[in-house]
Amino acid sequence: MSDTTKLKAEILKAIAQPTRLKIIEFLREGERCVCEIFPAIGEEQSNTSRHLNMMTASGILSRRKDGLKIYYAINHAEVLIIVDLAATIMMSEITKRHEMLKAV
Template sequence: MNKTHFRAEILKALGQPTRLKIIDFLRDGERCVCEIFPAIDEEQSNTSRHLNLMVSSGILFRRKEGVKIFYAVKHPEIFELVDLATLIMTQEINGRHKLLLAA
């Protein structure tokens, strides 16, 4: 895999609503699957798949403790990146609003 594909994989892993909800829920630190899936209101199996995908693409890491598996965001820059997306979104919404007002 070349670097463009690697970068794309990271961004793609973050560019999905269910996965973004997981990232947001993990802002306060690690959580086990049994906490995550009710919090984001998704099925356990679906949540598990998304968690695994994010581990594979370097977004999350996993820690086992007894029967529970805790997931956490691997790099603090992930949050910065997501926050930038939020900022861009806000600017977009404001820009569109201004256009509507000007029309």
């Protein structure tokens, strides 16, 4: 497996987890403080921080500190395209399965 294939897999892995997807959706509107993120997604602060750190390390998110507050933002707008494409595929599959069930 090539290094570029491994890096692509790491980026997709960084997105492909329910809590991380909730964070990405919450950050869709722009930069937010970690103090806003964990209550908004309904997760514990320690769990949220672990996911934020993982996505920051993979380049999905950027982080900046302002005084005592830490702010996160989506580092590449293309991440939202990937998430939106996944939603499109999901809806297509739901529709296809629904049609199959109606035919039974």
